[in-house]
Amino acid sequence: MASKLIPRIRPFGDNGILISYDVKGYSETACKTVHALGDILRTQEDIWTNVIPAYDSLMVTFNPMMTKADSALHNVEAAYEKISKRLPKSKSKIIEVPVYYGGQNGPDMQNICKSSKLSEDQVIKRHSKITYRVCLMGFIPGFAFLSETDKKLHHPRHETPRGLVSPGSIGIANWQTGIYGLESPGGWQIIGRTPLSIFDSKRKNPFALKAGDMIRFVPQGDPS
Amino acid sequence: MSGAVLKILKGGTQTTLQDAGRPGHRHLGIPKSGAADRLSFALSNYLVGNPWDAPALECTLGGLHIRFLKQTRIAISGADMKAQINGMNLGMNRCVPVEPGDILTFSFGRIGCRAYISVEGGLKGESFMGSVSTYIPAGFGGLEGRAYRAGDEIYSAELDSSGANTLPFGYAPRLSRHIVLRARSVTEWDWLSPAAQRYIYTSPFHATSDTDRMGARLRGDKIDLAEKKDMVSSPILPGTLQIPPSGQPILALIDGHCTGGYPRALQVITADLWLLGQIAPSSPVSFRRCSPEDAPVILRGRNAFYEGLMPGFRF
Incomplete structure (x- = not known):
């Protein structure tokens, strides 16, 4: 990379700080950096009430009764100084996510085929050959926002969101791809579905995925 | 002391169980939840002598009807929805005794959105990540993660109560429509x-x-x-x-x-x-x-x- 990315570190309300790169599209460097910064800040349990890594930004919240806004800001800047010199290596293992692509499981597969001028098999191949980073969890419990998918597969959201998207659905929104952990309304182009339960509040560990994980989609069934 | 403390006769617009919420999990996509009006919720608990964060009912807009199955004490704070016990007007921000069979009804208020009903000892619900707060979009907390409806019975959390309290002058927030x-x-x-x-x-x-x-x-x-x-x-x-x-x-x-x-x-x-x-x-x-x-x-x-x-x- 020619020019070094420098994030902005700013207060957010009276109890938050936002570190953001504001890059256009997806930046692996920005995502890796905010996640590494999140890992460091997460160890400072006495200061932070939330540490929320995202695509190119990180939000932390603190208790304004215990921590002054200035010192919270300095703390984040110091942590950034530390990792900006050398990004710690992440040692996440790759989680395999089985997917049934197309058909009833992927009602919008044809939209992607049309815009990309690729066959369904080619779309599946391109979507599943990338190792994705889980960049962000939310907007509902279990929704995994993943890193950039293949350039040919980029596709805007539906103008009017679907009333209900099945849990486990895998979608595309512009350059993003992601997994719906729960049944919910949603505007992403759905190309497949995983039988893996991403979120189950009754399970001992309700979360199959967390931000920072690396995942790979494994096409299931008969590709014929 | 077995058996439920109250039974829902009508759920109203939306009534859920809430406590102080489950903070600190936003990176997992889990919102804090808890009482939407934390202050009124805490005050209703204070009035019945509960810890301020004991689980209580949050009634949205109104229409809730409850029958009490046990002798206990209750208090209502937040939006005034013209609550009545057995048809008699019930004041806000006061601890009142109730008897088995008493029926508490809420009409609809003109100012504010949510009323809190605290019961001495707190109320029991399903816990998820350290809180019984009902979060309807993902279906956890409270009772099956949903709003209460007719026929639901709610048990006491049997927390220690320090007895009835009165609210000193100036502590009840004055709600405005604006x-x-x-x-x-x-x-x-x-x-x-x-x-x-x-x-x-x-x-x-x-x-x-x-x-x-x-x-x-x-x-x-x-x-x-x-x-x-x-x-x-x-x-x-x-x-x-x-x-x-x-x-x-x-x-x-x-x-x-x-x-x-x-x-x-x-x-x-x-x-x-x-x-x-x-x-x-x-x-x-x-x-x-x-x-x-x-x-x-x-x-x-x-x-x-x-x-x-x-x-x-x-x-």
Whole structure:
């Protein structure tokens, strides 16, 4: 990379700080950096009430009764100084996510085929050959926002969101791809579905995925 | 002491079990939840002698009918919904005894949105990540993660109660129909047009019928963005005001999504977050600029005031 990315570190309300790169599209460097910064800040349990890594930004919240806004800001800047010199290596293992692509499981597969001028098999191949980073969890419990998918597969959201998207659905929104952990309304182009339960509040560990994980989609069934 | 303490005869618009919520899990997509109006919730618990964060009923807009199955004490705080016991008017912010068979009914209030009903000893619900707060979108907490309906029976949490309390003068918040929120400009503030930057702090908005525990859609003067830039999904908090392309802002509330995809213009100060719970459909909502120096001073003052009454309480 020619020019070094420098994030902005700013207060957010009276109890938050936002570190953001504001890059256009997806930046692996920005995502890796905010996640590494999140890992460091997460160890400072006495200061932070939330540490929320995202695509190119990180939000932390603190208790304004215990921590002054200035010192919270300095703390984040110091942590950034530390990792900006050398990004710690992440040692996440790759989680395999089985997917049934197309058909009833992927009602919008044809939209992607049309815009990309690729066959369904080619779309599946391109979507599943990338190792994705889980960049962000939310907007509902279990929704995994993943890193950039293949350039040919980029596709805007539906103008009017679907009333209900099945849990486990895998979608595309512009350059993003992601997994719906729960049944919910949603505007992403759905190309497949995983039988893996991403979120189950009754399970001992309700979360199959967390931000920072690396995942790979494994096409299931008969590709014929 | 077996058996339920009360039975729901009518659930009303939406009645759920709430406590102080499950903070600290936003990175997993789990919102804090808990009582939407934390202050009124805490005061109703104080009145019956419960710890301030004991699980209590949160009744939205009204229409709730309850039959008590045991002798106990209750208190109601928050929005006044003309509560009656066996047809007799029941005052707000008072601890009152109830007998088995007594029927508590709520009509609909004109000011505010949520009433809290605390029962001596607190109420029991399904716990998830350390809280029994009902979070309907993902179906956990409370009873099967849903709003109560006719026939549901609720048990006591059997917490220690210190006995009935009275609220000293000046401690009951005076709710107004017009919700005024002190806020600070945040990260995408610069994206607003100069005109929008002026009237976002001056002209009142109205909450639309699209208002629930997750958020309030506001209608008012169009808040224009100076430039349309794409935004990637980014963290938001309860009290974050986002500006979608329509120019009609969305205010995130206590069950709000942990991430949003629209520019973030304002953040309501911590000391005023409890008021978000009293935004009803059609409530006028205004924002007032709060300086960075004032916000912590206001919070410290408010916390000190109420902590004297309720040890450990924090806005």
